[in-house]
Amino acid sequence: MPKKSEIKLLGTTASPYVNRVQFALNLKSIEYEFIEENLVCKSELLLTSNPVHKKVPVLFHANKPPICESLIIIEYLDEIKSDVHRILPSDPLERADNRFWANYIDNKFFPLYEELRMTIGKEGKEAIKKQIIEGSVLLEEVFVKFSNGNDYFGGDDVGYLDVVLGCFIPWRKLIEKYNEFTAFDEVRTPRLAEWTKRIWSHEAFKDVIPENGTIVNFYMILQKYKPPRVV
Amino acid sequence: MGEVKLFRTWSSPFALRVVWALKLKGVEYETIYEDLANKSSSLLEYNPVHKKVPVLLHNGIPICESLVILEYIDETWNEGVRFLPKDPLARATARFWAKFNDEQVFPSFFRYFMRQGEDQEKAKEKVLENLKFVEEHLKGKKFFDGEVFGFLDLVFGWLVCYPGVINKAINLKLLDEQMFPNLCTWMEQFGDVPVIKETWPDEEALIHKFHKMREGLGIYIYTKLRYEAS
Numbered sequence: 001m002p003k004k005s006e007i008k009l010l011g012t013t014a015s016p017y018v019n020r021v022q023f024a025l026n027l028k029s030i031e032y033e034f035i036e037e038n039l040v041c042k043s044e045l046l047l048t049s050n051p052v053h054k055k056v057p058v059l060f061h062a063n064k065p066p067i068c069e070s071l072i073i074i075e076y077l078d079e080i081k082s083d084v085h086r087i088l089p090s091d092p093l094e095r096a097d098n099r100f101w102a103n104y105i106d107n108k109f110f111p112l113y114e115e116l117r118m119t120i121g122k123e124g125k126e127a128i129k130k131q132i133i134e135g136s137v138l139l140e141e142v143f144v145k146f147s148n149g150n151d152y153f154g155g156d157d158v159g160y161l162d163v164v165l166g167c168f169i170p171w172r173k174l175i176e177k178y179n180e181f182t183a184f185d186e187v188r189t190p191r192l193a194e195w196t197k198r199i200w201s202h203e204a205f206k207d208v209i210p211e212n213g214t215i216v217n218f219y220m221i222l223q224k225y226k227p228p229r230v231v
Numbered sequence: 232m233g234e235v236k237l238f239r240t241w242s243s244p245f246a247l248r249v250v251w252a253l254k255l256k257g258v259e260y261e262t263i264y265e266d267l268a269n270k271s272s273s274l275l276e277y278n279p280v281h282k283k284v285p286v287l288l289h290n291g292i293p294i295c296e297s298l299v300i301l302e303y304i305d306e307t308w309n310e311g312v313r314f315l316p317k318d319p320l321a322r323a324t325a326r327f328w329a330k331f332n333d334e335q336v337f338p339s340f341f342r343y344f345m346r347q348g349e350d351q352e353k354a355k356e357k358v359l360e361n362l363k364f365v366e367e368h369l370k371g372k373k374f375f376d377g378e379v380f381g382f383l384d385l386v387f388g389w390l391v392c393y394p395g396v397i398n399k400a401i402n403l404k405l406l407d408e409q410m411f412p413n414l415c416t417w418m419e420q421f422g423d424v425p426v427i428k429e430t431w432p433d434e435e436a437l438i439h440k441f442h443k444m445r446e447g448l449g450i451y452i453y454t455k456l457r458y459e460a461s
Binding site for chain 1: 320330
């Protein structure tokens with residue numbers, strides 16, 4: 001059982017991947033120290049603890065080597081404190097199903113939002129929005145299957161995909177607002193629309209949500225350092 | 232433990248890691264070869280999201296994405312040899328490097344192989360940079376997972392065959408013994424494991440395929456190859 005001083009999380013409050021790990025830490029009642037990183041001027045700590053990717057989040061547990069990549073950190077936390085709020089199910093087939101959809105969310109669905117931010121021009125933007133909507137409809141089906149009539153992907157309580165997809169809600173809201181659409185709307189994806197409100201107010205997530213100013217600031221940094229380009 | 236089928240192509244390195252996993256666990260399975268230019272209705276039914284191989288079918292239920300399949304195999308046939316280590320930190324480390332292979336090392340190698348001229352030189356720098364991280368990670372170890380081979384060796388196993396065959400096909404050498412002594416030693420040792428040695432695709436067929444790809448049979452072949460990545 002990790003003690004408070006033992007777990008440190010290096011990250012930025014605006015990053016959904018960092019929020020994801022914070023969500024998991026809260027679910028498992030793991031106390032931790034948060035070390036704020038400056039992504040515009042990366043610290044020595046970040047560069048030495050994640051030399052391969054130079055990205056956050058990075059988790060430190062006591063004097064062990066650091067752990068990088070948010071999905072990998074979550075599985076690690078789930079394994080070291082398996083008796084409190086199991087995030088991944090124990091059945092191998094259910095685990096495989098959860099991991100498959102986590103990959104889809106991280107490699108196919110969410111990258112569309114960055115693509116949307118970076119695309120200039122109405123036609124280009126509409127094409128990406130269409131893909132996001134298609135992805136949302138697919139995720140609605142996934143929600144129906146996984147939730148089995150309950151409130152979360154994990155069933156009657158928050159599970160892996162709730163954490164994996166839920167962490168993107170603040171950032172997605174911002175991008176959708178700037179692009180005048182709603183991905184998980186009440187008509188097309190009613191279950192996900194309800195789910196969004198539930199996650200937003202969940203006790204393990206609501207204090208993790210970045211303040212509007214923080215997230216807008218992060219958006220401005222991205223606009224500056226990874227500016228939109230003409231397709 | 233039920234009926235097992237594997238949908239794959241004859242040449243995909245991502246399918247091979249699943250073949251190795253099944254053989255090492257002693258699992259009986261049926262192979263169904265897919266022609267990605269003409270995908271079967273079964274494949275489209277079992278992997279509607281990505282329409283890719285490999286797909287493992289266990290008792291009629293599909294599992295997709297090769298790394299997901301590897302962990303599924305390890306957790307389902309969990310008596311005897313285990314691929315992933317027991318320790319949570321060692322597991323996290325193995326998963327990190329597996330992801331690095333699939334998202335960075337292999338794609339950068341593929342780009343290096345498929346480009347020409349100055350583009351190829353730039354792509355070469357990237358793949359060498361990636362391989363140096365892998366080389367460093369192997370330091371002081373016989374296999375990626377220590378004294379005995381495991382998950383990460385299966386993931387990186389493609390290095391034992393494909394760069395060498397590409398070198399034979401188009402004279403593009405990548406793994407120099409001076410620059411990558413750890414990797415080259417590992418390649419010999421892992422390459423000697425019977426299951427690995429006995430399952431490589433036919434070398435002549437691979438060389439022919441690589442020639443065709445490079446001779447620019449158009450976007451079709453490139454797209455086909457992208458489908459083969461899992």
